[in-house]
Amino acid sequence: MSTLDAPSREPKDWSADMAAVALHGDRDCFLRIYDHFMPRVCQYLRGMGAPDAVAEELAQEAMLRLWQHAAGYDPARSAVSTWLFRIARNLHIDRIRREPATHQGLGQEVEFDVELQPDPASAEDYAESVHLKRRIDALSSVQARLIRMSYFEAKTHQEIAGELSMPLGTVKSHLRRAFLRLQGEIGGQP
Template sequence: MAAVASRADRESFLRIYDYFMPRLCLYLRGMGTPESMAEELSQEAMLRLWQNAAGYSPGRSALSTWLFRIARNLHIDRLRRESGWSSAPVDEIDAEPDRAACTAEEFADHVELQRRIDSLSSVQARLIRMSYFEAKSHQEIAGELGMPLGTVKSHLRRAFLRLQEELGATP
């Protein structure tokens, strides 16, 4: 990153791009962004990295934290433009960056989990995503999908057991 900031080193930038671009796309898709929009927002985040490389301070955060925060902010800006959100009062805004943002190991675990979820049946994968990533209750899922509550619970239980088995955890 120092080479990008000081010399506008394209080779260094391309290494950063090759590493982070797919991860940014995955991160944004995980937040519910359609694939084409996730790619566009990721491109914009990488452009901002290039343009503002001198503004990055390794003492304040990891490069991944800085870059994922840019992508997150771009995502929020897009949502606000599309849905006409009202702005939050200034005292509710968290001025301190999220230090708990994704480390490389956490991101790798997340990618592996996403891959495992994708290997489930489409119904089970959808239910897992709605329950764990969208934080919906079983009752909300049943209502939204028009499924009996017991069916939702049994599908989730089987999916969870399969994920535990595949990840080598004991149920």
């Protein structure tokens, strides 16, 4: 396969679709944007601590605002994904501020540290990382801990075995099973 045939990892440029929505109220372009971003925005909001129903409601509101304010989008300032994820984030923060009693314990999650913010250029990558974190959290506690130590703390199998007082073969087999489980679950996603 030549480099011309290789699939691009570059994100799609949605600015032409946004221009069609802004200028002509193009429903087909809006539906393409909606179909692509709706599940990602929901996932992003769930990663910020919003319950499933609230995440879906806020994502719907974000998509409605995209439709209503499409003319306010400036492709020179940001990607469509950045603009949309920022709308969703602001809606989430506004909801928490309006309903503090229903979101006890979430106050710490609203205090965003600039360094912890997802890179606006990679908001979709952030949503995917939230999805991966949920998959890792669903593993057994031993497997989840080993995955975190191996991949996120960059520890060798030998270092993990020593730190946890586990036989090296046990560490390797647990990691292999955890990796296969993650790979199967992620591979099964549409």
